[in-house]
Amino acid sequence: MEKPLLVFDDKGIYCAIADVYLDPWKPVDKAIISHGHADHSRWGHKKYITHHSNIPIIKHRLGDIEVSGKEWNETFTINGVKFALHPAGHIIGSSQIRVEYKGEVWVFSGDYKDEDDGVAVPFEPLKCHTFITECTFGLPAFKWQPQKEVFDEINSWWQQNREDGRTSVLFGYSLGKAQRLLKHLDPSIGKIYTHGAIENMTEVLRPQLDLPETTRITRDVKKEEIKGNMVIAPPSAHGSSWIKKMTPYVTGSASGWMTFRGARRRRAIDRGFVLSDHCDWQGLLKSIKATEAEKIICTHGYTDIFSRFLCEQGYDARTVETQFEGERGEMETKKEQHN
Known part of the structure; x- marks a missing residue:
């Protein structure tokens, strides 16, 4: 054979x-x-x-x-x-x-x-x-909603958080998910800030993609500047000392695993968006x-x-x-x- x-x-x-x-x-x-x-x-x-x-x-x-x-x-x-x-x-x-x-x-x-x-x-x-x-x-x-519906939810969440004076911290993998999020966020709501891991990969991909302007979070970026805006960060940043700079903040995660409430609880996420x-x-x-x-x-x-x-x-x-x-x-x- x-x-x-x-x-x-x-x-x-x-x-x-x-x-x-x-x-x-x-x-x-x-x-x-x-x-x-x-x-x-x-x-x-x-x-x-x-x-x-x-x-x-x-x-x-x-x-x-x-x-x-x-x-x-x-x-x-x-x-x-x-x-x-x-x-x-x-x-x-x-x-x-x-x-x-x-x-x-x-x-x-x-x-x-x-x-x-x-x-x-x-x-x-x-x-x-x-x-x-x-x-x-x-x-x-596992049954996904159309992407447009998910991003309408994400942008509405960001808008509400901004009105409440809180920063939106949205977690997504640095390669793939982060750029998809950036592509479909509504920059008219506010500024978009990024964790270094997200920004580094996004810089690599910008020549191939049409993405909105982003600002890397460094030591020089003041907490007051970030307030009410959107922060895209990798899942590894959750629970780290880095995220304290975002206070007061609300967390969200974009993942297929957000289908299950238990996954959101285990990860201590405020809001889950089912996006895979x-x-x-x-x-x-x-x-x-x-x-x-x-x-x-x-x-x-x-x-x-x-x-x-x-x-x-x-x-x-x-x-x-x-x-x-x-x-x-x-x-x-x-x-x-x-x-």
Whole structure:
């Protein structure tokens, strides 16, 4: 029996014919990287291949690396295997990796989102025989509101806090979520301030995005200046001494996990906004159906429940253990946390 085109080993997702890995979690010679989050793009590979819009991100996070960039839908061949990067809609520069050999097609989705957020290039369904999918939010309980409704709530919350003389501190991951928040905040309400980790990543991405003006919070910024305005900060800033400068403040968190009240209580958040850069339950099912794939491999999230449901729907579905972490893997790096 021939080996599958892609296999999962102790380093990552491996294509033996091309001798290349997809989003490996241990150092390898050649890696194709789907996007810039820490659980998918790790330090230590000899050569990186990724979408060109992801290059500034991974260079900012990983330092001096050897990396080459590809365009969307650009086919590149390694030892007879055809590869191409297609939009995943997750965050800016996020790709699905299409792999084809002798007529057999696999697609590794990385992380993906089927709603157009106005920041990332929208998700593009790809026909394939085998689809490797995340299922970070692979439970029926996860059902997202349209993005516009969520941002109307966020801007109304900010307006009310401003009228009450309180600062709005909104938590979101430094890469992806923060820029999505900035893109859709209403700057007519007040000024937007940022934590250093958010500002550093936003500076990297500004050449590619149309974002409102922001002000980095430094020691020179006075508490009185911030009052009533919006502050975008990474989750790691919650409970830190840094946040005391915002008093009096109200906290909010933008995450898919805010679906559950218990998550808000555990994180001691005043207001939760359900906003995710991943698909909800229906989004996953719709996206998988669009691939027309017979075989589905579930890599991270609610893998057991989701794959069992897919099997009941007639798919040949299974789970595989990986080191991908979904939203938990989108946390800022240690270097970013201390900026």
